[in-house]
Amino acid sequence: MHPWLLLGIAIGSEVLATSALPASHGFTxxxxSLVVLLGYSVAFYCLSLVLKDLPVGVVYAIWSGAGIVLVSLIGWLFYQQNIDxxxxxxxxxxxxGVLVLNLFSNSLRH
Incomplete structure (x- = not known):
């Protein structure tokens, strides 16, 4: 499977898992709780496959940056968290920063 598609799946799975954490009420x-465990499992598995083709520093920056943005948006939309x-x-x-990495970094070109 294409590494960018796998990265998208990893990001989506991580965002889903992180967003389900408050609803798990401490895994009670x-x-x-199952969504959290499966989401993180899929995320890290896909991330491990992506790292066969793309550099870890850049992949992690994209993965975590996209996750921060999406989880913040979900927190605002579904958990009524303030965004000032x-x-x-x-x-x-x-x-x-994520856009600069994707558009201009030579690290992503083989």
């Missing part, structure tokens, strides 16, 4: 609720101006600025800087 079975269904959200400094948070938006920080998320914008993270997004800019």
């Amino acid at each position: 609720r079975p269904l959200p 101006l400094p948070t938006l600025l920080g998320i914008s800087l993270i997004t800019t």
Whole structure:
């Protein structure tokens, strides 16, 4: 499978798992707890496959940056967490960094 598709699956699985953590109530609720465990398992498995083809530093920056942005958005939408101006600025800087890596880094070219 293509490494970028696997990275997308890894990011999506990690975001799903992290977003389910509050609903698990400290792993006392079975269904959200199962979502957390399966989500992280899929995320790390896919991430391990991606690292066969792409450099770990860049992959981790993209994975964690995208995860931060998406989990922040989910926290705002579903958990009524506030996003103030400094948070938006920080998320914008993270997004800019991920874009710079993807668009301009020679590390991603074999």
